[in-house]
Amino acid sequence: DAGVTQSPTHLIKTRGQQVTLRCSPKSGHDTVSWYQQALGQGPQFIFQYYEEEERQRGNFPDRFSGHQFPNYSSELNVNALLLGDSALYLCASSVTGAYGYTFGSGTRLTVV
Amino acid sequence: EDQVTQSPEALRLQEGESSSLNCSYTVSGLRGLFWYRQDPGKGPEFLFTLYSAGEEKEKERLKATLTKKESFLHITAPKPEDSATYLCAVHPSGGSYIPTFGRGTSLIVHP
Numbered sequence: 335d336a337g338v339t340q341s342p343t344h345l346i347k348t349r350g351q352q353v354t355l356r357c358s359p360k361s362g363h364d365t366v367s368w369y370q371q372a373l374g375q376g377p378q379f380i381f382q383y384y385e386e387e388e389r390q391r392g393n394f395p396d397r398f399s400g401h402q403f404p405n406y407s408s409e410l411n412v413n414a415l416l417l418g419d420s421a422l423y424l425c426a427s428s429v430t431g432a433y434g435y436t437f438g439s440g441t442r443l444t445v446v
Numbered sequence: 447e448d449q450v451t452q453s454p455e456a457l458r459l460q461e462g463e464s465s466s467l468n469c470s471y472t473v474s475g476l477r478g479l480f481w482y483r484q485d486p487g488k489g490p491e492f493l494f495t496l497y498s499a500g501e502e503k504e505k506e507r508l509k510a511t512l513t514k515k516e517s518f519l520h521i522t523a524p525k526p527e528d529s530a531t532y533l534c535a536v537h538p539s540g541g542s543y544i545p546t547f548g549r550g551t552s553l554i555v556h557p
Contacts, residue, residue: 338489367544374549375550376450376533376550378547379544379545379546382544392544422487424489433480433495433537435480435492437482437490438489440489
């Protein structure tokens with residue numbers, strides 16, 4: 335049984351560019367959450383998707399947007415990249431109503 | 447605002463030297479407290495869930511305990527393979543399913 339799959343694993347982008355990160359949740363999970371983790375910091379909540387809708391959002395600017403597809407997979411889009419967006423982006427899936435998360439291995443984004 | 451503070455930020459142990467990591471939290475109501483292990487460049491891996499004060503969970507050399515204000519992760523006779531960052535997260539009660547994470551404790555166990 336595959337866990338949470340994220341792609342790509344690493345990415346290098348230039349300031350001002352746009353990026354799309356992808357996540358396939360664990361089988362049986364219907365909720366996807368995205369986190370940003372800077373080096374030496376804990377994961378910071380970006381937003382959560384359920385039933386193809388953004389259910390809750392953290393303190394991130396509108397440059398960060400997302401989408402959830404009918405098969406529960408999800409995308410995170412970041413526009414107008416800044417150097418400070420360099421981080422490990424984590425996708426976590428869960429079952430609605432439950433409190434356990436399964437994390438993917440993350441996408442390491444470097445903005446130069 | 448929910449807050450989670452982990453201490454120490456970093457801990458170096460010799461193999462076999464037992465110690466404890468601390469996670470103190472401030473939430474309006476606690477639905478559950480989670481411990482994760484994170485290896486460098488990887489996503490967090492679930493270890494334990496604790497729901498009420500007095501609860502304890504064990505897994506190999508790790509034991510997690512919970513009080514009304516903090517949780518401890520006790521590591522007994524650690525081995526080098528226990529080296530990782532240990533993250534604590536709290537799920538508040540109420541309508542939000544979003545956990546708040548601490549910054550983690552980086553543990554290095556020397557052979």
